[in-house]
Amino acid sequence: MPDQQVEPPTADAPPAPAAMVWVRDVSGLQSVGVWTERVAGRGEDAEPLIAHHLGTAQGLIAVFDGSGGAGSAPVWQAPDGGTRTGAWVGSRVARLATDCWFHDVVTREQPDTAEQLRDYLDYFHESAPQRRSKIVGKMRRQLPTTLAAVQYHLRDDNELEMQALWAGDSRAYLLHPGSGLHVVTRDHTEEADALALLRSDPPMTNSICADREFTIDATRRTLQLPAVLLTATDGFFGYVHTPAEFEYVLLHTLMRAQSTDEWADLIRRSVQGYTADDASLALVALGYRDFSRLRSDFTQRHADVRKLLGSGTPQATDQPSEIRAWQETTWQAYRVGYETYLPALPEERT
Structure with missing residues (x-):
């Protein structure tokens, strides 16, 4: 259930872009979901997926970004009469x-493998609404979307087994109070x-699509709790x-918040x-007894990132050469830590 949603527009005003946040806050598990759209009713990102199974201590977080350029053709008519693009449908089919x-x-x-996930995606594509276009080309796709997910399993020995799965250019990360933000996926770009x-x-x-071959990449690692x-x-x-x-957006909003609910809303406002x-x-923050402990653990890291960025954040009046420098x-200064867990290129894998 959404924790917060932007108020609906008045009758004589154009619809405002929607935004929603989701929050769960229990001992050892705080989760946040944020979703916004630029054009009301046309957001091609699916709602984020956040699931945690208490009985087995397994969970999953995931996001899906419908690829509007490749899937711009309308493929489905909503009950209100409006049409939705292949990118809009594709992200939601992938989420399901x-x-x-x-x-x-x-x-x-079932096997928790990337190959098994791809089979599920293929199966759901078979019954999804599609419309063949007379316009063809290398960039055209049926139901195109990205995927970035982290599946995790909490162990009794305070260990966390995690698997990152992805297709396209959405990303998964590990956020550590000592070393900061680490990307754990590699964009599928040149x-x-x-x-x-x-x-x-x-x-x-x-990227994921219904009419061409695609791959789901995956990496696994074991971490010590707590972990974000x-x-x-x-x-x-x-x-x-x-x-x-x-990273500064995440930590600056965290430092300003007094609760998980407020953190989620501040992230939403910031983006x-x-x-x-x-x-x-x-x-998802795992292994923290409460929000206050989570926030206090990242206090020094927030100061470190703020120092790294300094007072030189680009302004509208700055010259392009100054911004690039x-x-x-x-x-x-940031790259080595950020890329600590960056997966190897396909040709480098053994």
Whole structure:
């Protein structure tokens, strides 16, 4: 159930873009979901997926970003008479398939593999609404969407087993109070450098779709609790000046909040203030007895990132050369930690 939703517009005003947040706060488990859209009723990000099975101590967080350029053709008519694009439908079909996959992993002991998840996606594509277009091309796709997910399992020995799964350019992260934000997925693009990706936004080389082959990449690792895991679409991390600013958004809102509910709302307000896209985020903090402990653990890290960014955050009046120099300086100071768990390139894997 959404914790907060933007008030509906008055009868004589155009519909305002919607935003929702979800919150769960119990001892040892705080979760936050944030979803916003740029155009009312047309947001091509699906609502974030956050699931935790108490009986087996397993969970999943995931986000899905329908690829509007590749899936811009209308494929479905809503009950209100409005049409929805293939990207809009694709992200929601992928969300449903991923939800069912995780349910069966937990309750039916299905394999928790990327290959099994891909099979679920293929199965759900078969019954999803599609419309063949007369316009064809390399970029055209049926029901295209990204996926970034983290599946996790809490163990009795205070360990956390996690698996990141992804397709496209949405990302999964580990947030650590000592070393900060670490990306644990690698964008399916020709460009690998996170700062260069901010500047160029290259096309994806792989994404989920119904009419062509696609892959789901996966990596596994074991962590010690406590841990903070999150997934986000590029509406969150693709409209900042430098990758460190995304971490600063998370930590600055955390420091200002007095509760998990307030943190979620502050994240929502922050992203709506800077993004030019739909944006969704799913986050889970595991092993913290309460929100106060979570916030206090990240106090020093917040100060460190603020110091790294300094007072040189670009302004509208700055020259492009000044902005690029500041970006390069902060990125070089931040990159090593950020890429600590960056998966190897396919050709580098053994």
